Amino acid sequence: MTTAKIALIASGGANFYSIEMALQRLNVAYQLTNDAKVILAADAAILPGVGSAKYAMAQLAQHGLIDVLQNYRKPLLGICLGMQLLYEASAEGDVPCLGILPGKIQRFSSSLPVPHMGWNNLLLERPSSLLTGLDLNQEVYFVHSYYAPVNQVTVASCDYTLKFAAVVEQHNFCAMQFHPEKSGAMGESLLANFVNRVAE
């Protein structure tokens, strides 16, 4: 077990079962919390997210976490909606988000079946230690109706008629649109790469 401790940020209504199970399998100490003090004291943070962007942002504001996350200096991993919250704004509820990453979250065009749901593979956009030792032809599990555009922070993209950001990284912030905690061995390796960063 690493000595690192991860703050798993609880934004209401989400289902933390899978992510908790994955962290337990990786033998990582974590604490489910909304407390800024706990988040700042931890070695890293994970921002999962389920529900609507509008609600999640309101929850973060309610717990005084917007500044805390915007100024976070330790490794932070956003997952699914948690990734989308890192961008400037979301078309889901037309809400401003954390503005840590450049770009706006869009809805998939109405001609595509939503949600984009199921297994899909990643396309490398630029190298990152997050992808160390990974075979990008292995698929990961997506469920989402909104997406982030491919831009300078995109490490890997995914193709669902259009290319969207699947793994992103900027300084200490990284994020994944798919669910690593539901993506089998591939997802586990991605989470392990994040955890290893924390341990370093």
Next chain:
Amino acid sequence: MIIYPAIDLRDGKCVRLYQGDFTQAKTYSHNPATMLEVFAAAGGQWVHMVDLDGAQQGQLQQGRLIGSLIRESKLKIEVGGGIRSSEDLNSLFTYGVERVVIGSIAVSQPQLVNSWLQQFGNERITLALDCSIATDGIPKVRTHGWQAHSHLSVMELLAMYPTIKYVLCTDIAVDGTLQGPNLNLYQQIQQAYPEIALIASGGVGSLADLQALKQLQLHGVVVGKALYENQFTLQEALAI
């Protein structure tokens, strides 16, 4: 708040189940047309109708009966139970059904149901979720045959429906018990998805329950057993 009196049809009769259990069905009326007349006379506008045989068999069973009931009634009717294809929706709309209620297939095939929302519009479809509250307090979706392996939460499921308007949510632990609705559940959903027109279902046993739901500013509530067991009348409910 719209009151949706419930008519659950089983083999042409009006029945109520206890906590969704088909072995605990009680027949209240052999003539659903009479029930519709009673609800209309009380000033009701809507009825929530379920084809229980259809729900159990995974295919609409009482479509013709439902069609003939609608022809004879002025009430607006939403219908669910075993709807599996866009043909089912088409035929129900042809019968004059106002909204079609989509249940378990919304969990198993969200892309298909999203395509129906696109095809028919979000005024014509109600998403119906059965849920139970897990030990960690998170409402988990329950469907026929999915109980064992679904960790999907209600919020996760709703995140798959970016254009949904009407959502009916039933806490199966209180359904048919008259013990009061799960107010906390509806509050949670409303906070997470304020744009959804939320319909409470399950547990209503008194006018005070309806008052509490109205205070939450829900779109509507389905009332079943309380009406059939004469806890209050539809007229009294509508006066709230």
